[in-house]
Amino acid sequence: MGRRNNKGTPIHGWMVIDKPLGMSSAKVVAEVKYKTGAAKVGHGGTLDPLATGLLPIALGEATKTSAWAMDGSKTYTFVIHWGRSTTTEDAEGDVVETSDVRPSPAQTEAALVHFIGDIEQMPPAFSALKIDGERAYKKARRGEKVELKSRTVTIRSLKVLKYIDNDHTEFEAECGKGTYIRSLARDIALHLGTVGHIAVLRRTRVGPFEIKQAISLDSLNDLGHNYALNSYLLPVETALADIPALPLTGPQAERLHQGQTVRVLDAPDGPCLAMADGKAIALATVDNGEVKPQRVFNL
The missing domain is CATH 3.30.2350.10 (Pseudouridine synthase)
Structure with missing residues (x-):
């Protein structure tokens, strides 16, 4: 089947694949990239070719969170x-x-x-x-x-x-x-x-990904429209389930997205996921009330 989306289409999120027997993780990544047309694709932890099962695939900005999936249990x-x-x-x-x-x-x-x-x-x-x-x-x-x-x-x-x-x-x-x-x-x-x-x-x-969320590679052949693809995608921040979310106002989110620090009240020191209006803005760290962006999401 041909590619269902134009090459380089901005697709962001996680897709959970049930890897078939005999296929390498790299081959699965290549198949997903071909069938979705996503510009950037990676995975959240290698599986041996003779293993089957859950292989989280990161698309677009989700690739910035791959390390957290790999580090998960x-x-x-x-x-x-x-x-x-x-x-x-x-x-x-x-x-x-x-x-x-x-x-x-x-x-x-x-x-x-x-x-x-x-x-x-x-x-x-x-x-x-x-x-x-x-x-x-x-x-x-x-x-x-x-x-x-x-x-x-x-x-x-x-x-x-x-x-x-x-x-x-x-x-x-x-x-x-x-x-x-x-x-x-x-x-x-x-x-x-x-x-x-x-x-x-x-x-x-x-980590937070479970086999019940997985789809087969063959099912990607049935994608005829972008909305069908989106039905298979999990949010970019899915791999960051263990990182506390920090809600920001619109102006705060804009400054953080531009790489600037912002000040907040009553936020514990340490890593956080900056959110605004239900959307992931950046992975950041809080130090004595000052929020510094580490990885900004372009969503």
Whole structure:
């Protein structure tokens, strides 16, 4: 299907896509840009090609808030395939180790407490982390040794959803920025005296974005008018749900939009989202009653 809007059309907001299996996040961004004609498009957190689920797409001025989406907590459902570890720690890689050990439901439940809270995690060799300026996965694909440093990540919750069969168990995890679910699955298996890899991975939440808000890429083919596109858009400020809103008057908003500082009463110090007449004006900081713009929205 052709582009539904003229190239470079000023479209601002968030679109939540249910990423299909096998497609990269960058490809999804390119598809959305092509089908909407938006001038600027980005995403709020990469998903592996073999993962499905929620991929927030920022259009226009919403791209200025992408970092807040990336920093938000995320929820995943995933299936561990017990007894096989792979080069990539998911179903795409070659099997490198096998085990006949299968954890019981009771053993699995008891193990999860060890992975809740702040934990040390070694990222997978097949990851987008950089080593001497090069992505780790590129080195791994060439068969080179990949040496990454462990790092502290936060697992807010972790539970079993379903014992599918002797070889597969489904989990749900809520985690903080930088967590690799592939590494979590690997480490759970090792803790249980076996090996394992991710067989299925699906993201269901990123910060304030939820999977129930998501649409398929195919549904964008049905857009025939701008109002149809707008029905899929969430406001620019959606990713900023955790930042307190600061209401301004019209004149105050105008000055802030021009990069000037304004004074307010009874506003707590710290970051804020300056709003006027229900519209986002700027990301700003308050310091002793003085509001300074940091990122101005041109809406």
